[in-house]
Amino acid sequence: xxxxxxxxxxxxxxxxxxxxxxxxxxxxxxxxxxxxxxxxxxxxxxxxxxxxxxxxxxxxxxxxxxxxxxxxxxxxxxxxxxxxxxxxxxxxxxxxxxxxxxxxxxxxxxxxxxxxxxxxxxxxxxxxxxxxxxxxxxxxxxxxxxxxxxxxxxxxxxxxxxxxxxxxxxxxxxxxxxxxxxxxxxxxxxxxxxxxxxxxxxxxxxxxxxxxxxxxxxxxxxxxxxxxxxxxxxxxxxxxxxxxxxxxxxxxxxxxxxxxxxx
Numbered sequence: 001x002x003x004x005x006x007x008x009x010x011x012x013x014x015x016x017x018x019x020x021x022x023x024x025x026x027x028x029x030x031x032x033x034x035x036x037x038x039x040x041x042x043x044x045x046x047x048x049x050x051x052x053x054x055x056x057x058x059x060x061x062x063x064x065x066x067x068x069x070x071x072x073x074x075x076x077x078x079x080x081x082x083x084x085x086x087x088x089x090x091x092x093x094x095x096x097x098x099x100x101x102x103x104x105x106x107x108x109x110x111x112x113x114x115x116x117x118x119x120x121x122x123x124x125x126x127x128x129x130x131x132x133x134x135x136x137x138x139x140x141x142x143x144x145x146x147x148x149x150x151x152x153x154x155x156x157x158x159x160x161x162x163x164x165x166x167x168x169x170x171x172x173x174x175x176x177x178x179x180x181x182x183x184x185x186x187x188x189x190x191x192x193x194x195x196x197x198x199x200x201x202x203x204x205x206x207x208x209x210x211x212x213x214x215x216x217x218x219x220x221x222x223x224x225x226x227x228x229x230x231x232x233x234x235x236x237x238x239x240x241x242x243x244x245x246x247x248x249x250x251x252x253x254x255x256x257x258x259x260x261x262x263x
Contacts, residue, residue: 001106001144001243002029004254005172006036006236007179008066009055010200010207011044011227017199018058021234021258026059029238032106036199036236037148037174038085039065044207044227046072052085062086062103064114066150066175067122069097088116088150090130100134102142108243110144113168115160117151117175127151128163135167143246146170146239154180157194165190169246170239172196177206179235179253189247197235202257204228233257 004026009018018036026034038060042051045068055063063085070076079087079097089099100113113134115127127149138145145168151157157173164171166188172195173180179197186192198207205213208225216223233256240250 001108001110001241002032003146003170003239003241004029004031004034004236005146005148005170005196005239006034006060006199006234007195007197008037008039008174008177008199009041010177010198011040011042013227013229013232014198014200015041015051015054015058017232017234017258018055018060021256022059025234025254025256033062033103033110034060035062035064035112035146035148036060037065037150038063039068039150040207042072042075044225046070047075047078047085048072049074049078052078061105062101062112064112064148064150064174066116086112086114088114088124089134090115090125090127092125099130102139106243108144109139109142110146111138111142113145113147115147115149117149117153117156119151119153119156121152128160131160131164143244144169144241145246147172149173150175152176154194161186161190161192169241169248172237179255181253183237183251183253185248185251189245191237191239191241191248191251193237193251193253196237197255199234199236200232201228201230202233203230231257
């Protein structure tokens with residue numbers, strides 16, 4: 001099983017990069033399943049129906065998210081209308097949407113779980129215990145389990161990965177928009193990268209126009225952020241996973257510039 005997980009798609013720049021670059025990337029790696037975090041896909045905050053259509057048309061199979069999924073009312077409504085758009089599973093009971101889904105790809109059943117950290121983030125339910133709860137009810141025929149852990153603290157991400165080592169196939173962090181150079185396979189077979197980066201403008205400050213962010217730091221005054229527009233790229237992680245036991249065999253960090261997306 002070949003899985004591609006993409007970092008946070010940011011605004012129109014990220015969507016155009018996805019449209020221009022994902023098909024060839026999927027062909028090159030013979031991808032069976034592609035996930036992407038979409039919480040910043042519509043104007044940097046949340047999603048809309050139009051944006052979701054664009055992302056799915058580009059070739060994303062399952063969409064994950066994080067704390068910004070709640071930023072647009074239209075996006076919140078979409079959570080209850082789709083089984084391929086996830087919100088973090090450890091939000092308290094009663095919120096819209098689902099936190100994980102089981103889908104078919106490459107002849108196997110795959111579970112995609114979305115979790116959110118609590119360190120320097122909203123104080124929601126425990127992602128460790130929520131992961132335990134989901135895994136305890138997992139059907140026995142589902143061997144491949146991947147997690148998008150949307151979190152701020154690197155320690156929290158690595159701690160959860162080690163806690164779940166051998167129980168999930170792949171855990172990749174999102175949220176910071178900065179890729180980490182620590183892709184690895186943990187001792188019990190779980191593939192891992194602390195943060196898989198961003199699909200959006202590379203020449204920016206975590207996706208935002210550089211001049212605006214510098215002004216904010218210099219003056220301490222809030223300004224209305226706009227997405228950067230230069231050097232669009234796709235970032236993420238590729239994993240080859242054993243269909244029989246769900247262990248990761250190979251991981252590769254992905255960073256591809258997409259020249260066509262700037263047109």
